[in-house]
Amino acid sequence: NQPLPIALVGEAILKQQADEVRDFDEKLSHLASQMVASMVEAKGVGIAAPQVHSPLALFIMASRPNERYPDAPLMDPVVVVNPQLLSASAELVSGEEGCLSVPGQRFSIWRHQTIVVRYQDLAGQWQQTELTGFIARIFQHEFDHLQGITLLERSQ
Ligand SMILES: O=C(CSC(=O)[C@H](Cc1ccccc1)CC(F)(F)F)c1ccccc1
Ligand SMILES: [Zn+2]
Secondary structure, eight states, X not given: OOOOOOOOTXXXXXXXXXXXXXXXXXXXHHHHHHHHHHHHHTTOSEEEGGGGTOOBSEEEEOOOOOSSOTTOOOOOOEEEEEEEEEEEXXXXXXXXXXXXXXXXXXXXXXXXXXXXXXEEOTTOOEEEEEEEHHHHHHHHHHHHHHTTOOHHHHOO
């Protein structure tokens, strides 16, 4: 399916609080697959629904080894719906991030090294897991997007 246009920083959609997902229907699954296609086409490791102009609490995370994080795990895209951050380590780690909504720029960002999170999958089933390292970084980056926060508000 066709990649969706990506909102650029400054657009209002990126400053809003995303809405809770209530309908786990085929429309949601279709949006998720379009988001995966858009992320892959843009060579990203994540993408949040507001970035494709949909104000829903939904994002994709898909870690893969890359020049900045050569030991990042290779994982299939994970669809995260209605995420909650249950706890976060006091330990922070600084790392380089990019954002599809701020093309061509890289930022050094402090993130929690380890987080415990809870979210629903496309079937509406609650998942709870501990994330650490680059995947935790991606989750925190996308979770920010659902609160209307971008890298520009976080960069050191
Ligand atoms: O693939 C990118 C491009 S930027 C990217 O994938 C964002 C996700 C991201 C990249 C790096 C760290 C955390 C999140 C995507 C966004 F903006 F839609 F969320 C990349 C950038 C820096 C390090 C490793 C990978
Ligand atoms: Zn981003």
